[in-house]
Amino acid sequence: MSAEHYDAMETRTSAQRDAELFERLSAQIAHAIEKAPGWAAHLAGTDAKEVTSREALAKLPVLRKSDLKSLQTANPPFGGFATCEPGDAIRLFMSPGPIYEPQDRAADSWSGARALFASGFRKGDIVLNCLSYHLTPGGFIMESSAQAVGCAVIPGGVGNTELQLDMVEAFKPVGYVGTPDFLKILLDKALELGKDASSIRKAGLGGAALPESLRSEFKDRGITAYQSFATADVGMIAYETPALEGMVVDENCIVEIVRPGTGDPVPEGDVGELVVTSFNAAYPMIRLATGDLSAVMPGTSPCGRTNMRIRGWMGRADQRTKVKGMFIDPAQIGEIAGRHPELGRLRLVVGRENEQDVMVLKAETSQADEGLRDAVAQTVQTVCKVRGAVELLETGVLPNDGKVISDERDYS
Numbered sequence: 001m002s003a004e005h006y007d008a009m010e011t012r013t014s015a016q017r018d019a020e021l022f023e024r025l026s027a028q029i030a031h032a033i034e035k036a037p038g039w040a041a042h043l044a045g046t047d048a049k050e051v052t053s054r055e056a057l058a059k060l061p062v063l064r065k066s067d068l069k070s071l072q073t074a075n076p077p078f079g080g081f082a083t084c085e086p087g088d089a090i091r092l093f094m095s096p097g098p099i100y101e102p103q104d105r106a107a108d109s110w111s112g113a114r115a116l117f118a119s120g121f122r123k124g125d126i127v128l129n130c131l132s133y134h135l136t137p138g139g140f141i142m143e144s145s146a147q148a149v150g151c152a153v154i155p156g157g158v159g160n161t162e163l164q165l166d167m168v169e170a171f172k173p174v175g176y177v178g179t180p181d182f183l184k185i186l187l188d189k190a191l192e193l194g195k196d197a198s199s200i201r202k203a204g205l206g207g208a209a210l211p212e213s214l215r216s217e218f219k220d221r222g223i224t225a226y227q228s229f230a231t232a233d234v235g236m237i238a239y240e241t242p243a244l245e246g247m248v249v250d251e252n253c254i255v256e257i258v259r260p261g262t263g264d265p266v267p268e269g270d271v272g273e274l275v276v277t278s279f280n281a282a283y284p285m286i287r288l289a290t291g292d293l294s295a296v297m298p299g300t301s302p303c304g305r306t307n308m309r310i311r312g313w314m315g316r317a318d319q320r321t322k323v324k325g326m327f328i329d330p331a332q333i334g335e336i337a338g339r340h341p342e343l344g345r346l347r348l349v350v351g352r353e354n355e356q357d358v359m360v361l362k363a364e365t366s367q368a369d370e371g372l373r374d375a376v377a378q379t380v381q382t383v384c385k386v387r388g389a390v391e392l393l394e395t396g397v398l399p400n401d402g403k404v405i406s407d408e409r410d411y412s
Contacts, residue, residue: 006117009251010305017307021254022052024279031083032284038071038080039284054265058256062263062275062289065233066318069097069331078102084282093137095232096327096385101137104282110137110235111252112145112228118241118248118303119204119226121175123150128168128200130156130178130186131207131325137232138207138325142177145236151175161186165195172199179207179325180214180225181356187221198222206230207325209313209409214355229292229313234278234285238310243302246309253278255308256287257296260317263287271295273317274310291317319405323350323386324357332383333361333404339379342367345398348388350407357409359388368392 005011012020030048032039042063051057063081071079077086077100086092089102090109103109121127127146133139133155143153154173156164164186167173176183183203190197203218203225210227218225228239229247237255238247249255254277259266266272274294278285293316297309320329333346344364351358361380365372377390 004304006114010114010248010307012306014306017251018054022057025057025254025277026051028279028281028284029286031281032081032286035083036081036284038075038078039286041080043286054254054256057254057277057287058258058263058265060263060287062258062287063285064289065099065231065291066289066320066329068099068233072100076100078283081285082283089282091137091140093140093232094135095137096332097329099232101232102283103137103140104280106281108144108148109280110141110144110230111250112141112230112236113148114250115226115228115230115236115239116142116145116149116151116175116177116204118239118305119175119228120202120224120242121146121149121151121204125149125151125175126154126171126173127151127175127177128154128156128164128173130158130164130176130182133157136326141230141232141235142204142206146175146177158182161189162193165190165193165197168197168199169195174199175202175204176200176223177204177206180205180210180218181208181324183218183223183225184214184355204228208322208357211352211355217355227312231276231290233283233288234276235280237274237276238312240312241301241303241305245301246297247312248301248303248305249308249310251307255310257294257310258289260293263289268296268298271314289317291320293317316407319403321350321405321407323359323384326384326386328359328384328386328405330404335383336361336376336379339383340372340376342372343376344395345400346404347398348405350405350409352409359386360391361388362391362393362398364393364395364398366395368394 090105091103093101131138206228226240230236236250238249256275257272260273274290274292293314294310347362349360373390380388
């Protein structure tokens with residue numbers, strides 16, 4: 001590690017980077033086809049030795065993240081896309097959907113160390129990790145990344161705010177990793193209770209967008225905050241650096257921006273769907289279409305890192321969205337409807353209030369009463385793993401446009 005960069009890979013020339021990445025990719029594709037029947041079927045007819053450029057990669061079919069659930073249901077647990085058996089993994093996870101993922105036994109399994117290093121985390125730092133450790137991999141993604149940098153980790157998880165503040169006062173962590181919303185909750189609760197959280201000076205944020213208004217609030221409180229963009233399937237994709245000019249793509253993946261619904265790359269600067277290829281040997285992902293929108297930024301970052309930059313998360317190519325760090329899928333709204341046949345059309349409206357994500361399920365029904373509203377609210381929390389209000393409406397009020405999730409958050 002240097003003072004400014006995690007390693008020399010971050011400052012390679014583009015030609016050197018592509019040559020090394022695509023040499024690794026040919027081997028990765030051959031490994032996936034040989035060891036994983038799902039990949040063998042998906043990439044049938046592919047000669048791994050010929051995939052030596054971005055143009056060749058763009059000819060391979062995309063694997064849509066939205067299809068993983070049905071593929072895994074047909075061939076549990078991983079749809080045939082893992083090269084390891086479940087018992088060979090170190091941990092097994094269930095992300096919302098549900099979609100199942102293994103964690104291999106490599107250090108920094110999700111390649112997040114560079115993102116935290118760029119956020120100012122260093123060896124010897126104590127870090128409070130407030131991403132969930134329950135079933136989903138978020139907590140472990142950031143823990144393994146912090147450990148790879150050399151940090152000590154407090155496994156705070158989500159909730160238990162007062163107990164977490166006791167830990168903050170006792171251990172005085174200099175860093176926080178988690179969602180921006182929960183950091184605000186933690187800081188506000190510290191003020192309310194007279195607890196000292198002033199040791200926290202840097203934050204590596206993910207799981208939800210960071211509006212500039214909230215970044216400014218953290219800065220006023222003495223905290224430098226940077227965002228990163230990762231998924232359970234491929235790990236770290238891109239991250240902010242002190243330059244604060246977009247997000248730099250991680251060195252252990254290949255990013256493409258394609259026209260939504262296709263695998264065709266769009267011109268630089270055009271908004272499209274983010275497609276990722278990773279190098280995890282146990283759970284390879286080759287042209288995984290994430291459903292997230294972004295765009296490539298021209299040039300390189302003033303921070304000295306030379307990899308591609310993207311504009312970060314710019315919304316969803318489909319209706320699937322993320323609320324308080326948890327993905328919510330249209331299929332989950334369908335499950336709520338199935339549990340309450342007295343409901344008609346449903347629409348989950350996602351917004352922001354007091355710098356936090358909020359959601360309201362609007363439901364048509366001819367049987368509106370408080371008992372039904374409470375029952376539906378409980379079902380929302382059970383199915384979506386996130387609390388939301390419920391608004392019961394007269395039949396015919398909601399538009400007949402097929403939309404079941406409406407993300408109305410404004411991050412400007």
